[in-house]
């Protein structure tokens with residue numbers, strides 16, 4: 001197609017080769033057709049694409065890694081600003097920082113940092129984009145040690161709705177920077193992110209899987225053992241299916257220890273020694289390997305429907321409900337994951353960044369996934385029923401990056417809690433027309 005002023009990237013429309021691949025996102029349930037996909041090479045292209053979309057009255061979507069389960073990275077009939085060409089990662093070992101483009105995935109960033117013996121907190125699946133994950137908060141294996149991704153964010157290069165290129169940090173545009181640390185894609189298009197890095201090469205990590213019959217005991221043990229953990233040890237509990245496709249349900253503990261191998265051995269001994277696990281695969285591994293360990297369970301194009309909430313606590317009634325419902329789960333790909341919050345992530349103030357989730361505790365995420373479109377209704381119904389069955393155990397707090405496409409109208413406000421009103425002020429300053437609304441939207 002014919003280009004437009006100031007744009008030197010790649011443009012794709014429905015008749016172009018590669019369009020179908022580019023328009024699709026991770027979640028195969030989302031099937032939208034942008035009128036135009038603008039693959040940007042830098043901030044000038046992003047500004048030109050924003051200007052073009054606004055002049056033509058076209059809706060703007062921004063695609064980082066495309067992992068958002070609600071499918072907010074694409075649009076029916078609008079312009080998709082596709083950042084997949086912005087793949088540069090520059091590590092500066094002298095300042096312990098990394099600057100990465102808006103289209104980079106966690107696997108790419110982790111590999112580059114690892115070559116210098118460094119790491120920072122990112123997501124647990126390597127194919128997830130750094131952009132959307134960071135802008136919403138960033139939970140992962142390293143959050144007890146180093147805080148969330150946003151807690152390690154030092155600078156964002158942002159293109160705003162009026163085409164300005166702004167650098168936001170603690171010192172420059174501090175209100176905007178505060179909002180970018182959790183407020184999602186509401187304020188502009190992030191062309192690059194700069195993070196603080198930490199010395200970390202290997203950790204001791206892996207999986208301990210118990211037969212499903214022991215689920216209640218494993219979850220009770222998990223509650224007890226996570227009541228006091230050092231910042232070095234993170235444990236997520238999960239009801240999952242065996243990855244071999246057999247559909248065999250399991251109760252698993254996924255562990256990651258960032259301390260010395262000797263300390264890890266001491267700390268992990270009671271966890272490995274508990275009960276009669278069917279599988280124990282725990283050992284030293286490079287951080288990027290831990291970060292790919294679960295990738296196969298989340299293939300691109302699988303049909304996804306997720307529900308998630310922080311929990312008021314872990315009581316036996318909750319465990320009973322989780323186990324009962326998991327026993328009748330219709331898909332061998334689905335899982336329930338308890339993410340534990342302790343350590344560094346909980347030592348940041350609730351209003352210090354836009355991410356309010358700083359209490360020690362647990363977040364539950366139900367990751368329903370299936371391949372057969374005919375099974376969609378059944379899987380969505382199962383997920384919804386489970387989610388409403390655990391309502392009495394839910395806290396009011398929810399993670400914005402796990403919100404789906406059919407949430408109650410006040411879900412975003414609830415997700416930000418005491419930070420919502422300040423986010424609205426920042427939105428009014430930087431995007432008063434709500435040009436960027438395909439996100440978990442903070443309405444100006």
Ligand SMILES: Cc1cc2nc3c(=O)[nH]c(=O)nc-3n(C[C@H](O)[C@H](O)[C@H](O)COP(=O)(O)OP(=O)(O)OC[C@H]3O[C@@H](n4cnc5c(N)ncnc54)[C@H](O)[C@@H]3O)c2cc1C
Nearest residue numbers: 064065066067068073102123124129131132133139185190
């Ligand atoms: C398999 C899987 C594993 C996950 N694991 C984790 C995890 O471990 N920890 C965690 O915290 N979350 C996790 N998530 C949730 C994840 O944080 C969100 O899905 C997040 O939106 C993904 O970012 P993305 O760039 O890949 O997504 P996209 O779908 O590209 O974008 C998500 C949102 O951010 C906006 N956006 C994207 N890039 C930019 C940009 N450069 N500038 C401005 N706005 C932008 C989009 O418009 C959209 O609204 C996971 C999701 C999946 C599907």
